Amino acid sequence: MDKQSFLAAVKAAGIVGEGGAGFPSHVKFAAEVATVIANGCECEPLLHTDQHHMLHHAERIVRALCQLKAVTGADRAVIALKRKHADATERLRAAIGSMPVELALLDDFYPAGDEQVLVREVTGRTVPPLGLPLQVGAIVTNVGTLVSVSHALDGEPLTHKDLTVTGEVGRPGLVHAPIGSRLSACLDVAGGPIVPDPVYVIGGPLMGRVVDRAEAFAEEVVTKTSGGLLVLPRGHYLHLNATAPLHHLRVRAAAACIQCRACTDLCPRQLLGHPFETHRVMRAFGSGAELTAESAKLALMCCDCGVCEHFACPMGLSPRRINQAVKEQLRAGRIGFDGSREVSEARTLWRAFRRVPVPRLAARLGIANYLDLPTADLGELAPPRVRIPLRQHLGVPARPVVKPGDRVRCGDLLGDIPPDALGARVHASLDGTVASVGEAIVLVR
Ligand code: SF4
Ligand code: SF4
Numbered sequence: 001m002d003k004q005s006f007l008a009a010v011k012a013a014g015i016v017g018e019g020g021a022g023f024p025s026h027v028k029f030a031a032e033v034a035t036v037i038a039n040g041c042e043c044e045p046l047l048h049t050d051q052h053h054m055l056h057h058a059e060r061i062v063r064a065l066c067q068l069k070a071v072t073g074a075d076r077a078v079i080a081l082k083r084k085h086a087d088a089t090e091r092l093r094a095a096i097g098s099m100p101v102e103l104a105l106l107d108d109f110y111p112a113g114d115e116q117v118l119v120r121e122v123t124g125r126t127v128p129p130l131g132l133p134l135q136v137g138a139i140v141t142n143v144g145t146l147v148s149v150s151h152a153l154d155g156e157p158l159t160h161k162d163l164t165v166t167g168e169v170g171r172p173g174l175v176h177a178p179i180g181s182r183l184s185a186c187l188d189v190a191g192g193p194i195v196p197d198p199v200y201v202i203g204g205p206l207m208g209r210v211v212d213r214a215e216a217f218a219e220e221v222v223t224k225t226s227g228g229l230l231v232l233p234r235g236h237y238l239h240l241n242a243t244a245p246l247h248h249l250r251v252r253a254a255a256a257c258i259q260c261r262a263c264t265d266l267c268p269r270q271l272l273g274h275p276f277e278t279h280r281v282m283r284a285f286g287s288g289a290e291l292t293a294e295s296a297k298l299a300l301m302c303c304d305c306g307v308c309e310h311f312a313c314p315m316g317l318s319p320r321r322i323n324q325a326v327k328e329q330l331r332a333g334r335i336g337f338d339g340s341r342e343v344s345e346a347r348t349l350w351r352a353f354r355r356v357p358v359p360r361l362a363a364r365l366g367i368a369n370y371l372d373l374p375t376a377d378l379g380e381l382a383p384p385r386v387r388i389p390l391r392q393h394l395g396v397p398a399r400p401v402v403k404p405g406d407r408v409r410c411g412d413l414l415g416d417i418p419p420d421a422l423g424a425r426v427h428a429s430l431d432g433t434v435a436s437v438g439e440a441i442v443l444v445r
Contacts, residue, residue, distance in 0.1 A: 001067060001070075001071075001153065002071075003071040006029070006067055006068075006071045006153070007026045007029060007030055007071070008026075009152045009153050009155070010025050010026045010029060010149055010152050011024075011026035011417075011424075011425070012152070012157070012425065013148065013149075013151065013152030013155075013156065013157040013158055013425070013427075014157055014158050014224070014424045014425035014426055014427055015145060015148050015149055015152055015158055015424070016145075016158075016224050016225065016392065016393040016394075016424045017141065017142060017145055017225075018142050018144040018145045018148065018161075018224060018225055018227070019039060019050075019113070019141075019142030019144065019145065019225075019227065020115075020142070020225070021225070021394050022223075022224055022225045022392055022393035022394055022424070023393070023394045024393055024394065024395060024417075024422060024423060024424045025141070025145060025149065027422060028139060028141070029068060029071065029072065029139065029141075031072060031134050031139060032072055032073045033072045033073070033074050033134065033137045033138055033139050034074055034075050034076065034123075034137035034138065035074055035075070035076040035077075035078065035122065035123055035137060035138045035139075036065060036068050036069050036072055036074045036076070036077050036078070036138070036139045036141070037078045037079075037080055037104075037118060037119070037122050037133075037138060037139065037140045037141070038061060038065050038077075038078070038079040038080065038141060038142075038143050038146055039080055039113055039115065039118055039140050039141065039142050039143065040053070040054050040061075040079060040080060040081035040085075040088070040142075040143040041080055041081060041082060041106060041112040041113035041118065042081075042082070042113055043082075043109070043110045043111045043112040043113035043114070043358070044110075044113075044203075044204025044205060044206055044207065044208075044228070045110075045204070045205055045206075045358050045361065045362045045365070045367060045371060046164065046166050046167070046204065046205055046228070046230060046362075046367060046370055046371065046373075047164045047204050047227060047228045048164045048166075048174060048375045049144065049162050049163055049164050049174065049227045049228060050081075050142065050143050050144060050227075051085055051088055052162055052164075052174050052375075053143045053144050053147050053162070054079075054081060054085070054088035054091060054092055054143055055087060055088050055091055057147045057150075058088075058091040058092045058094070058095035059095045060146065060147045060150035060151070061079065061092070061095070061143050061146045061147060061150070062079075062092070062095045062096050062099060062101055063150050063153075064146040064147070064149040064150040064153070065077050065079065065101060065146055066099055066100075066101065067149070067153065068139070068141070068146070068149070069100070069101075072139060074139075076102065077100060077101045077102070078101070078102045078103070078104050078122050079092055079096075079101060079102070079103055079104070079143070080103075080104040080105075080106060080112075080118055080121070080122055081103070081104075081105065081106070082105070082106055082107070082108050082112065083105040083106060083107060083108070084108050089103065089105065104121065104122050106121060107355065108357065108358045108359075109355035109356055109357055109358065110206070110305070110307065110355075110356045110357075110358050110361050111206075111268055111303075111305045111307070111356075114268060114303055114305060115127075115133055115140040116133070116268075116269070116272060116303070117268055117272070118140055119133045119136060119138045119140060120272055120351075122138075123136065123137075123138055125137070125138070126272050126273055126343050126348075127272070128341055128343065129269070129274040129275065129276065129301050129337075129341045129343070130300060130301060130337060130341065144162070144227070156411065157411050157413075157425070157427040158179070158224060158427065159178060159179060159410055159411055159427050159428070159429040160176055160177060160178055160179065160380075160429060161176075161177055161179055161222050161223075161224065161226050161227075162174055162175070162176050162177075163175055163177065163186060163222065163226050163227055163228055163229060164227065164228040164229070164375065165186050165187060165189070165190035165228075165229045165231075165378070166190075166228070166229075166230055166231075166370055166373055166375075167201075167230040167231040167232055167367075167370050167373075168193055168194050168195040168198060168231045168232060168233060169187065169190040169191050169192065169193060169194060169231050170190065170191020170192055170194055171189075171190050171191035171376060171378065172190060172370075172373040172374060172375060172376070173190060173374070173375050173376035173377060173378040174375060174376070174377055174378060175189050175190065175378045175379070175380075175381055176378075176379065176380040176381065177222045177226075177380070177381040177383075178222070178381065178382075178383065178386050178410075178429030178430050179221075179222055179223060179224060179386070179388055179392075179429045180221050180222065180223075180386030180387050180388035180389075180429050180440070180443070181221060181222045181381050181383045181386055181429075182218070182220070182221055182222075182383065182387075183200070183202065183217065183220040183221065183222060183226075183229055184217060184218055184220075185381055185383050186222065186229060186381060187229065187231065189378045189379070189381060190378060193231050195231070195232075195233040195234075197233070197234040198231045198232065198233065198234065199211070199212040199231075199232050199233070199234050199236065199239045200212070200217050200220075200229060200230070200231055200232075201228075201229070201230040201231075201232065201238060202220060202226070202228075202229060203226075203227060203228055204227070204228055204230070205230055205238055205365055205367055206305065206306040206310060206361075206365070207304055207305065207306065208228065208230065210238065210239055210242035210243065212234065212239060212243060221386070221387050221388075221389070221440075223389060223392040224392045224393065224424075225392065225393075230367075230370075232367075236366060237365065237366045238365060238366070238367075241309070241310075241318065241321075242321075244318065244321075246321075246325055249285075249317075249318050249321060249322055249325075250285060250286065250288070250322075252315075252317055252318075253282050253285050253286035253317060253318075253322060254286035254287065256315045256316075256317060257279070257282045257283065257286055257315065257317055258314075258315060259279055259282075259283065260279070260314065261277075261279050262308075262312040262313060262314060263278045263279055263282070263308035263309075263312045263313050263317075263319045264276075264277045264278050264279045264280075264308075265312070265350070265354065266307050266308065266311065266312040266354050266356065267307060267308055267312075268303070268305055268307060269301050269302065269303060270347055271347065271348060271350060271351045271354055272343070272347075272348060272351075273343040273344045273345055273346075273347045273348045274301055274343060274347075275298070275301075275339070275340050275341070275342060275343075275344070276298050276301040276302070277295070277298060278298070278299075278302065278308055278319045278323060279319075280295035280296075280298060281295060281296055281298055281299045281319065281322060281323055281326060282317065282319055282322060283295070284296040284326075285322045285325075285326060290325075290326045290329060290330075291329060291330070291333060291335070294339060296326050296330075297330060297335065297336075297337045297338075297339060298337070298339070299322075299323040299326040299327050299330065300327055300330060300336070300337045301337070302320065302323035302324070302327065304320060304323070304324060305320070306320045307356055308320055309321065310361065310364055310365055311356050311360075311361055311364055359371070382430075382445075383430070383445075384444065384445050385432075385435070385442060385443060385444045385445065386429050386430055386442070386443050387440045387441075387442050388414060388426055388428070388429060388440055388441050388442075388443065389426075389439065389440045390414075390415045390426055390439060390440060390441065391439070392424070392426070393423060393424040394422065395421060395422030395423040395424070396417075396418055396421045396422065396423045397415070397423070397439070398414070398415025398416060398417060398418075398423055398424065398425060398426040399415055399416055399417070399418045400414065400415050400437045400441060401413055401414065401415060401416050402414050402434045402437065402441065403434065403437060404434050404435060404436055404437060405433065405434060406433070406434045407432070407433050407434075408428040408431070408432065408433075408434060408443065409428065409431045410427075410428055410429060410430050410431050411427055411428060412427060412428045413425060413426075413427055413428075414426045414427055414428055414434075414441050415441065426441070428443055429443070430443055430445050431445065432444050432445040
């Protein structure tokens with residue numbers, strides 16, 4: 001298949017990066033690079049979605065990756081996953097056969113799946129601070145995205161997602177859900193919560209979003225970037241950490257930060273050689289100088305991984321949440337980073353010794369009990385209605401091409417990309433009737 005046809009198929013199917021913020025894949029894949037990397041590291045504890053893809057759709061992953069290698073002109077195609085996933089490794093080896101695809105087997109550390117960390121592990125090159133893998137000739141794409149690309153090459157748009165439902169639930173496992181399904185319906189399939197007053201983490205335990213009001217959770221739906229749902233008891237460490245008010249964080253940063261540098265020394269960005277020192281952001285924030293101090297702008301280099309606050313800090317402070325708050329303020333004020341972007345190889349010398357082992361991280365997070373929960377195949381959800389957001393990706397919302405009362409079939413186009421805009425198409429995920437059109441399109445079976 002030639003490059004234009006490949007990109008057209010990916011665009012038509014509405015494919016976005018499923019492991020991250022949802023960057024439209026037809027734009028990302030248009031580049032010429034030296035290395036394409038399929039990311040199956042799934043470094044967040046408790047998630048099994050990428051493992052499921054590699055075990056059950058290995059041929060699709062290899063096929064899509066080979067096509068991607070061809071259209072980007074890459075010399076190398078690599079599938080990266082954790083060494084501990086022996087079954088998935090064997091399935092991938094069998095699917096690869098004699099095709100020019102390598103496997104990169106990584107140790108069980110966090111955040112192995114961070115795309116800048118992964119590029120360094122696979123290519124030995126360092127993505128510049130605030131930069132993209134493209135700048136060092138690499139594309140990183142999630143294995144789930146490649147499964148969707150493989151379907152796109154068969155003319156099938158992205159309509160369903162697999163997600164892990166785990167934690168305090170009756171029957172933890174993987175649900176295959178139409179996009180737009182309520183997350184509460186996915187939870188029902190998993191046996192519902194088994195604690196009286198649950199809270200929810202949408203995504204993984206480290207980088208996921210905490211929802212602690214039942215009414216808010218009832219509105220949450222499966223999107224193209226959904227990968228997991230974790231149920232926890234109210235008052236769990238992760239709940240309290242995510243909901244502490246910002247002014248408390250400031251008081252605590254001012255009163256208790258001992259400037260020990262542990263947050264900086266274990267930060268994966270610092271260990272890539274970036275000039276990011278998060279303890280200096282803490283100092284600026286604690287003194288209320290986050291919009292004036294040069295050091296506060298370093299926060300823009302933070303990838304939100306959470307190593308600093310969940311593992312490194314001996315005082316129980318929240319450098320990650322403080323970086324997020326500072327980033328928001330800087331972006332609102334259109335303040336960019338104009339300091340040094342020099343990468344220091346000297347900082348990377350500790351990289352191999354300061355990796356955070358996932359079991360120890362899980363113990364710190366209070367989720368070790370859930371690490372070995374079974375992951376049953378919970379089958380496909382068939383909801384009576386879906387609410388499909390027109391914006392599930394980076395860029396502008398899709399423009400609706402249907403109106404209330406229209407009848408659609410699963411896979412029909414609901415929203416298209418506005419002319420000359422960055423965006424992704426949106427498709428129907430069931431056969432039914434359009435009930436309403438707004439920021440989301442509601443379909444009734
Ligand atoms: S690890 Fe904690 S106490 Fe030490 S500098 Fe960082 S935020 Fe401050
Ligand atoms: S969350 Fe913490 S450890 Fe992770 S990149 Fe940001 S400052 Fe570094």
